Amino acid sequence: MGSVQTDQVTMTSSTASRSYLGSAKSVLLLAAGAFMLANMYLIFMWAPTEAVMGHVQRIMYIHVPMAWLAFLAFFIVFVGSIMYLWKRESRWDMLASSAAELGVVFTSLVLITGPIWGKPIWGIWWTWDARLTTTLVLWLIYVSYLMLRAYSSNRSQGALYSAVLGVIGFVDVPIVYFAVNWWRTQHQRLVIGTGSLEGSLNADMRTTLYFSLLAFTILFSFLLWQKISMKRTEEDLRSIRYSKELTRGARIER
Amino acid sequence: MKEFLRPVFLVTWKDILLELRSREVVIASMVFAVMVVVIFNFALNVTPETVDILAPGILWVAFAFAGVLAMSRAFVIEKDQGSLEGLLLCPVSRDSLYFGKMLALFLFMTVVEAVLLPIFAVLFDFSAFSFTLIGVILLATLGFATVGTLFSSIAVNTRSREIMLPVLFFPVITPVIIGAVETSTGAIGSSVNVIGVGRWLQLIAVFDAVFLVLCPWAFGLVMEE
């Protein structure tokens, strides 16, 4: 009986803290919305048109932040995976897997916006340059991470296996980058202006880029949070459904 | 140390004995690799002018695909007969099981490659006996076996294991394949290697070293369930 009461107390307190967190999340959502609107204004109205590339260059303000967030996401997967393997608490798995899903979405967008930007500038959709190729390999690694979760025979197995891959994949990334970079040096096929990107930007462009980074990071934080709380709700639902089944069973036994 | 190595060699010896009986891994991988070469020959229309550029790539695609075939068998054999549980119940560390399976896989893949290399050399007319080439084959195969043993043990426990293994394996192994192809191009063809064979070998060696530490650790976690 005593244990039942404690359970209820913890449940109410966690519900209370969750509703508090829920309102914090709404604030974050509003912030993300406001910043993204301002961001769109800056990108499409305020930032000057690039002299050589023209309007298409504006895609950079979306492309670059997404690439940065994709790497951030995979770093979070790495940290979450290590913590899960160490503590075996499902919240670390929720963090890692949510970040992996977002990372794959953002990497996909990087791989889509890149060619849209590249086609008018380079005249080709795709080039096997070091950064693009590494991004593609990265995308493949984390797609296989999501597949591994989907194909695991149970939830905790999926969490364990994907955590292992979350560590292995991340450690692999620098090695992939080195290999691809040298491989590119070996096969110079077409030369792209790979001078420092920031150097070629004027002050307004740089401001826009940094603002966009901030706005997308806020959006990312909200999405990550949202993803995690969805997973937590799923888990709650499962345990409620299970405890209902148990009470039904217990009643019959009595 | 002896305590650690004894079960390693026992597991390897057991895998070799089973392979000698069933011949499931080596022969199948070999036949498969030859088929890959034949198909690539048609697909790329290899001529004496292009052979220097194309042969190393074909060689490594064949080795990598044959390797995946071999590594997929490594744990399917254990799983289908429930003997993996028997292994896990032995009073030895998970590390020694990992290294035992890895060593056996490495040997099988090396045997396959040792037979295929002269065949390739004849088909594509290059000299198979260069120390660089043999060195890179051994280093890269070690990398394949290191990562392959772990991923095979993971894939075998998932649904649709045949799909899972290559999907897991190929992205992670990319640096080794790139390095192996580049080094082999330097060894087989006349083309200048800008980066230098030594640095490519170093890169593969670093990969091997990193994953020789990571994979046994991960295997222990995976097998504890």
Place this chain on the structure above:
Amino acid sequence: MNRSEGTPAIKVVGLHKDFGDYPVLRGLNLTVEWGRLLVIFGANGSGKTTLLKLLATQYRPDRGEIWVGGIRRSQDPVAIRRIIGVVAHQPMLYQDMTCQENLTFFGRMHGLDDIPRRIDDVLHKVGLEVRRHQRVRTLSHGMQKRLAIGRAILHDPPILLMDEPESGLDQEALASMGDLLRMEAGSNRTAVMTTHNVDRGLAWGQEVAVLSDGVIAYKADRDSLDEGRFRGTYLKQIEVAP
């Protein structure tokens, strides 16, 4: 083997295990004294196999602690594997190796000495002497099962864990299995086995327990068994089970 220190053969405290979907074991407690044969009953999916695999260090507990032969699972699983013998659903043998090769391999993996004598002994016990050089693939299901038992007792473990050892056996094999079990239990071996056959379990076990809702719902000595309550706990569980 800590037998002298008065620790029980198996002690489980507050054991939790789930596979991420729903809890299989929920705070299970269990003590088995040395030299006893405990039979655990439970419906399909009640967690019998999970419990045995946890005892055999094949799964890792989510919460709770396990002592086998006085050894703490979280401290030294390898030492536990040295003192247990396990019979699982699958025979855990290499089909393309002979009986002798299988036993030799697993004997060496256990670091045993005097392996040929042990193999003679074990093959005699399970009645497979004439099949010694036959590949496992060519043995019948029942014979494979018996060889699996031989494999489990090869290193003469003080504790035996058996998951439905009688499943898939014919009447004759069952009888010899019963003899074998009684013989082993008589040799002061501690054993835990699972079954869902009530009559056979009651005939074989010295102690019986019912696993239900992730805990040991009922446990008693065979001799002082309250049969009504036992059947009540077990059979009701079967009716309720979806």
